[in-house]
Amino acid sequence: MARIECPECHYVIETTGIVTVCPECKADMTKAMEEAGRVERRVRGSIAKDDSVTTHEFIVRTKGLKKIYRMGEVEVPALRGVDLDIRRGEYLSIMGPSGSGKSTLFNMVGGLDKPSEGTCFIEEVDMAQLDAFELAWLRCRKIGYIFQSFNLIPVMTALENVTLPMIFAGMSTDEMMERGRMLLELVGLGGRLHHKPFELSGGQQQRVAVARALANSPAIILADEPTGNLDLQTGKEIIDLLKELNAESGVTIISATHDLKMIDASDRIVHIRDGEIERIELRSELDLQIGHLAGAEGG
Amino acid sequence: MIDAKRLAKAATATAVEGVHIQRQITLPWKDAARISIRNVTLRLGRAAITGAGVVLGIAFLMSVWTGKVVTEGLEREQAKSAFSITQVGEGETAPGLEEMKQEKQSRAARQAWLVVMSLLVCGVGITNSMLMSVTERFREIGTMKCLGALDSFIVRLFLIESVVLGFLGSVVGALLGHVIMLIVFMIREGASVAAKMNWLHMGEYFVLAIGLGCVLAFVAAVAPAVRAAQMPPAAALATEV
Numbered sequence: 449m450a451r452i453e454c455p456e457c458h459y460v461i462e463t464t465g466i467v468t469v470c471p472e473c474k475a476d477m478t479k480a481m482e483e484a485g486r487v488e489r490r491v492r493g494s495i496a497k498d499d500s501v502t503t504h505e506f507i508v509r510t511k512g513l514k515k516i517y518r519m520g521e522v523e524v525p526a527l528r529g530v531d532l533d534i535r536r537g538e539y540l541s542i543m544g545p546s547g548s549g550k551s552t553l554f555n556m557v558g559g560l561d562k563p564s565e566g567t568c569f570i571e572e573v574d575m576a577q578l579d580a581f582e583l584a585w586l587r588c589r590k591i592g593y594i595f596q597s598f599n600l601i602p603v604m605t606a607l608e609n610v611t612l613p614m615i616f617a618g619m620s621t622d623e624m625m626e627r628g629r630m631l632l633e634l635v636g637l638g639g640r641l642h643h644k645p646f647e648l649s650g651g652q653q654q655r656v657a658v659a660r661a662l663a664n665s666p667a668i669i670l671a672d673e674p675t676g677n678l679d680l681q682t683g684k685e686i687i688d689l690l691k692e693l694n695a696e697s698g699v700t701i702i703s704a705t706h707d708l709k710m711i712d713a714s715d716r717i718v719h720i721r722d723g724e725i726e727r728i729e730l731r732s733e734l735d736l737q738i739g740h741l742a743g744a745e746g747g
Numbered sequence: 748m749i750d751a752k753r754l755a756k757a758a759t760a761t762a763v764e765g766v767h768i769q770r771q772i773t774l775p776w777k778d779a780a781r782i783s784i785r786n787v788t789l790r791l792g793r794a795a796i797t798g799a800g801v802v803l804g805i806a807f808l809m810s811v812w813t814g815k816v817v818t819e820g821l822e823r824e825q826a827k828s829a830f831s832i833t834q835v836g837e838g839e840t841a842p843g844l845e846e847m848k849q850e851k852q853s854r855a856a857r858q859a860w861l862v863v864m865s866l867l868v869c870g871v872g873i874t875n876s877m878l879m880s881v882t883e884r885f886r887e888i889g890t891m892k893c894l895g896a897l898d899s900f901i902v903r904l905f906l907i908e909s910v911v912l913g914f915l916g917s918v919v920g921a922l923l924g925h926v927i928m929l930i931v932f933m934i935r936e937g938a939s940v941a942a943k944m945n946w947l948h949m950g951e952y953f954v955l956a957i958g959l960g961c962v963l964a965f966v967a968a969v970a971p972a973v974r975a976a977q978m979p980p981a982a983a984l985a986t987e988v
Contacts, residue, residue: 560893561981580897584772587980588895599890599984603789604782616895618773634753660894 507668507700508534508557512566515552515723526552528723529566536667537698539691541710544720550704551672553720557702558591558670559583570668588616592661592699596673598653600645606632606656607641613663631659635689651682658689669693671703675710687713774900783907793883794912797876797964801916802923804869805960809924811858812952817932820944866963873967877909881975882986888975889983901976902969909968910961917960921953 453460513530516523526549534540534557544550555561556568559575568575570586578586587593600609611628619627632641635655637648645653654674661669671690675683691713694701703710711717711731719726787794881888888901932940975983 555981558893560889560984561979581772584892584895584897587893588772593893595890595984599886599893601887601890603785612891613894615778616772616774616900618771664895 505535506533506569507536507538507571508532508702509569509572510553510556510566511569513553513556513563513568514565515549515556515561516564526723527556527563530720530723530725532718532725534700534702537694537700538716539694539701539714540703541714541717542702542704542720543706543710543717544726545706548720549723550720552723554670554672554702554704558593559586584616588613589664590667592663592666592669594654594657594661594669594671594674596676598645598650598657598677600653600656600660602645605642605644606637606648606659609645609656610660610663613660617664627663628659631662632656635659649682650678651685654678654682654686655689658686662693666699668700668702671701671705673705673707674703675705675707680709683707684709772895772897774896774903779900779903780907783904784911786904786908787911790880793876793880797873797880797909798912798916798919800869800872800876801913801960801964802920804865804872804963805917805920805956806924806927807865807869808862808959809921809952809956810928811862812956813925813928813949814932815858816949816952817929817936817940817944819948821936821940824943866959870963870967873909873913873964874970877905877968877971878974881905881971885975885978885983885986888978889980889986892980892983898976902972905972905975906965906968909964909972913961913964914957916964917957920960921956924956925949925953 510530510532513527513532514525515527516525518524530549530553532553542550542553552561556563559568559570559578562576570590575583575586593599600606601612604612607625607628610631611624614624614627629638629641632638635658637652637655637659640648640652645656648656654677657674669690674686674690678686687707687709690701690703693699694713703714715731717729717731719729891901892898929941
């Protein structure tokens with residue numbers, strides 16, 4: 449970690465690698481960083497050729513993200529220009545009523561769909577410039593997905609579901625089996641390795657999905673309504689699991705939800721309404737507000 | 748029950764390290780075959796429908812070919828006996844031979860037409876069945892793409908599945924068509940037809956029929972498989988079946 453001061457506004461950021469733009473005043477900070485000896489030049493969108501570590505403060509950034517769906521003759525805007533910066537290691541919740549565009553945003557960030565306008569960067573790499581191979585690699589190795597309806601492959605056992613992304617990543621069979629077994633044991637399903645999804649309860653299926661999302665040690669976990677199909681208790685277990693993962697391993701968690709339990713776990717909550725960011729709350733502020741309200745009532 | 752601390756440790760590797768975009772993604776044939784065969788054995792109902800298309804098409808083809816081989820055997824036998832009884836001169840038999848030749852040709856043409864039509868119908872049937880089978884699995888395809896599957900992996904899985912079904916279906920179909928036709932001829936012409944026919948020739952037709960069944964299943968599956976693979980994952984995941 450290096451502390452770098454912005455030459456314009458003297459905002460100090462703590463970074464493990466490269467941020468070339470000051471997050472406060474958007475001034476170019478390349479020079480300050482070169483001085484700090486931490487710059488690595490890299491062409492945007494191209495494949496990193498060396499193995500040197502490149503890290504950015506923001507793992508995901510979106511700029512003017514728009515998505516328009518065409519329903520016959522009518523154009524339905526799902527996103528109307530979203531600018532969102534997501535920090536590395538952050539637990540971010542995207543909240544909003546259904547139809548607000550949160551799932552659409554989730555799909556863009558996860559590289560599952562292409563925006564109509566605007567750009568989405570992962571680690572400063574423009575996703576629109578990635579070819580099919582690079583996109584598949586990104587989905588396989590760097591992003592773990594968790595869905596509302598679990599989306600396990602029904603004909604495969606729990607273990608096979610967890611090892612599938614490892615097959616794509618080219619892991620050897622022995623290594624794969626060992627890691628798959630370990631991950632399932634760690635989510636508390638050590639005794640259900642060879643059960644098919646329909647032989648497992650909802651909470652168990654979602655835990656298999658969490659283990660699968662972790663298969664290739666991703667940098668980002670994207671969870672689309674992970675508690676939507678679960679009862680209160682099981683939902684809470686999954687949230688606790690995600691929170692702990694976030695705290696312990698520093699994996700960035702982005703979760704689309706309208707589950708209020710999520711608020712407690714997240715660092716920031718992005719409220720989306722009608723395809724636009726309505727407001728962004730920090731959890732610390734939220735606590736303050738709740739405390740204030742409670743105080744007002746008491747007084 | 749959940750060991751989140753150790754789980755987190757297991758997940759740490761790239762979370763701190765960052766993202767380097769690379770492009771190495773694999774699906775070895777061994778694993779692809781395993782997954783495809785699993786799909787055939789576990790979705791027996793759907794597989795049976797696709798397979799039935801091949802079975803019927805190839806059974807028809809094989810019955811036509813069996814009929815051909817048996818008739819050829821009978822004719823050869825007749826010609827042999829006719830030749831031994833009446834030693835006729837060249838000039839006298841010429842018009843008879845000419846007639847037989849013509850009739851043979853028109854019969855061959857009729858048979859070819861039937862075979863082509865039946866294979867076409869069979870091909871359309873398999874395509875339709877594969878299309879259904881693909882549509883049922885849109886969500887699964889979307890999930891696989893989220894996990895890092897390339898379009899070509901999806902195509903590969905469906906093609907292997909279809910060829911496996913095509914092979915099994917055409918083996919069953921070939922046996923079925925052959926046995927039924929042979930029984931019909933045995934009832935009509937006596938049990939000796941089996942001895943009179945050219946079994947080597949029959950064997951060749953067997954191999955040809957099975958090969959044709961596989962090719963048919965392969966070709967029929969290409970369009971549905973490609974269509975499925977090219978869907979963007981978000982759209983594939985959003986489909987309700």
